Amino acid sequence: MSTAALEALVREQRALIAALDADDVEAIAHATAAVDDALVRIRTFSPRFVSNDAKRLAEEAMTLTETARVRVNVLVDMTARRITRLAATTGKGKAVQTYGRTGRFAY
Numbered sequence: 065m066s067t068a069a070l071e072a073l074v075r076e077q078r079a080l081i082a083a084l085d086a087d088d089v090e091a092i093a094h095a096t097a098a099v100d101d102a103l104v105r106i107r108t109f110s111p112r113f114v115s116n117d118a119k120r121l122a123e124e125a126m127t128l129t130e131t132a133r134v135r136v137n138v139l140v141d142m143t144a145r146r147i148t149r150l151a152a153t154t155g156k157g158k159a160v161q162t163y164g165r166t167g168r169f170a171y
Contacts, residue, residue: 067115067117067118067121069102069105069106069109070106070113070118070121070122070125071121072102072105073099073102073103073106073121073125074121074124074125074128076095076098076099076101076102077099077125077128077129077132078128079091079095079098080092080095080096080098080099080132081128081131081132081135082095083095084132084135084136084139085135087139
């Protein structure tokens, strides 16, 4: 298997991490779609990562996935703190979450 699809995935993951670091909403949306497209291309081939280059790229992609996950969690926590501070400054007290961490409505 050619490593082109894995190289594209790594490139798009790096762009996503850069967008997350820059706090650029449009770039995050674009990079997320690009990562998804790269994953779809990889799934289409049902690859077997047998070459050393492919294994290295797959490992790098997994590391970048974890890096992006950590950044997203940090951004979620920062946003929750901002909402709480804004609610406190308006005299509304503690803000009630609309969605929980599972993506479902929090009660």
